[in-house]
Amino acid sequence: MKTSFVLPADIEPLSRDPKATSPGRRINLHHSMCFGCGADAPVGLRIDVIAGEGLTVSASMKVEDWMQGGPGVIHGGLLSTAFDEVMGTSPLLLRMPVVTGHLEIDYAKPIPLGSTVQFTGEILGGVRRKVYTRAVAHLGDPQEPVAAAHGLFIAIDLEKHFAGYRDRAVHPSGHQNGA
């Protein structure tokens, strides 16, 4: 599939943390109200990301009617959110919390409503706090990809990164902190 994404020349291999989620198991939600993966989010994709061997992950997503962009097909921005979730969860195999720095999507074919998109993702390597990832989407035949993505995720200190925003956080009860 065509892409203009270029990996840096100084990229280094990364290795799975021994305590990472075992292959075949769901990588734990980062929080239940997340639009991408949260089970309590009022609207969201509810994607379960499954740990694979090594630095790989997989996931699937049924394309519901509310995900429509063009007539009968998925909205491209929604697909990019799914890729963000799949690739953004993969650094948890390194036991590293991250946020998205840069996301690129290559759209190869329209994806019909009612289909199930299957994602495979992998960590390609890292440079300092930067983790480079890639993912591919297909509709059942891995030889026929419908889209692919590259994501650059940046390791963060969780407490510091969200310190100024936690008072706005929405909880499953529907309440915000301090509300």
Ligand SMILES: CCCCCCCC/C=C\CCCCCCCC(=O)SCCNC(=O)CCNC(=O)[C@H](O)C(C)(C)COP(=O)(O)OP(=O)(O)OC[C@H]1O[C@@H](n2cnc3c(N)ncnc32)[C@H](O)[C@@H]1OP(=O)(O)O
């Ligand atoms: C949705 C919530 C997610 C919560 C996560 C909780 C943890 C759970 C863990 C895991 C599960 C996650 C599953 C989630 C999936 C979805 C993730 C999202 O959608 S995240 C939301 C969107 N993203 C942001 O809101 C970031 C906003 N940006 C920032 O906060 C900063 O810009 C940040 C932290 C990314 C970098 O800022 P600095 O000050 O800490 O560090 P500097 O020095 O600027 O960057 C570090 C290195 O990265 C490069 N870099 C940064 N941004 C880049 C870019 N856009 N392109 C290329 N390089 C970039 C820089 O050049 C630098 O590289 P050199 O080491 O010097 O080589």
